[in-house]
Amino acid sequence: MRKTIAILLLGVIIFSLLGTFKPVKAEETLTVYSYDSIEPWMKQIVPIFEEKYGVKVQLVLFGDAGEVLSRLILEKNNPRADVVVGIDNSYLQKAISEGILIPYKPENAKYIPEWIINDFDPTFHLTPYDYGAIAIVYKKDVVKNPPKTFEDLTKPEWKGKLIVENPLTSSTGMAFLLWTIGVYGDRWPYYWEKLKENDVIIVKGWSAGWEMWDKNQAPLFVSYATDPAYDACNYNDTSIGAIFLNNTAYVQIEGAGIVKGTKHLELAKEFINFLISKTAQEKLPLNQWMYPVNKEVKLPECFSHALNVSSAKVISIPSEELAKNTDRWLKEWRALMVEGKKPEEISPTQTSSPNTSTSTSNKGICGPGLILGLTIVPLLLRRR
DSSP: OHHHHHHHHHHHHHHHHHHHOOOOOOOOEEEEEEEGGGHHHHHHHHHHHHHHHTOEEEEEEESSHHHHHHHHHHTTTSOOOSEEEEEETTTHHHHHHTTOEEOOOOGGGGGSOHHHHHHHOTTOSSEEEEEEEEEEEEETTTOSSOOOSTGGGGSGGGTTOEEEEOTTTOHHHHHHHHHHHHHHGGGHHHHHHHHHHTTOEEESSHHHHHHHHHTTSOSEEEEETTHHHHHHHHHOOOOEEEEOGGGEEEEEEEEEEEETTOSOHHHHHHHHHHHTSHHHHTTSHHHHOSEESOTTOOOOGGGGGSOBOTTSEEEEOOHHHHHHHHHHHHHHHHHHHTSOOOHHHHOTTOOSOOSOEEESSTTTOSSGGGGGGSSOOBOOOOOO
């Protein structure tokens, strides 16, 4: 009898204790899409975010930002990502028009200069996290007299010696295309025809191009103005040179956004906010080789080796022009460079130039032109 009572009492105690326990919640997983060269920065900051919020971040990387956007569009009816990191101003309007993003203005946006917000995306479909400018890079011991203008690149001495990323799949390549459009207006197909005739090397993305260039398979490469800072910072090597063609600079701004259809909305918001926090931004320059948008972050001293844009004319194509013309420009580029059509075949009726602007002062444009008045005037690198 006593054993029976004891067993009953033990059962009551165990049942009451079990009633106070709460089931352990499964660890949340936030899926982030980005391009492969962002990995060094992500390896630095993702563990901090995971520990702070007790979650897991699954980083899914693609070759280039263009590939990332294409995947998001393909998956828009059944999204697998929660956050996308790395869509720049070249692809911004495409991403917005496809309806794949949820607008969200993070609390840390107060640390981003107004010119960056206004020139990039005031609607905050994408939140800017870094910026910079593309350039032609070369090795000083290989190239003694580098080209100075776009036209120089079409001369016989540079035949088969220039590596350019494909604008259909690469944000760096898209930026270079827009750079030429900013300089040549609607005459840009005629310039690209000259590049094609001069055996320009087209690669899928930045990483593939950098590998070719690094192995000396071609001496000139469309990359970033902070490439010289990269070698100076990491190897105490100042042998990399960079050039702004025609003394002009095309500024790239990159952003991160929340994917429409995410099942982890609040966590996605926290991740966007975290990306522009001082904690994450301080680790950006020496890993991402871009300029941080958080104005409280100081740059490493070796960034003084980056190509200084203060004397260059900043090329800007307004967002409304990008929204209206980007798809057409890409179709024309494909027709010219892939399908083998002539410039007069792909756009025979165009006579006017796109609404582009250049500036060497704060009066010319609102946005990148303001860079010229900031202390962060050298500009950008890495690995789009």
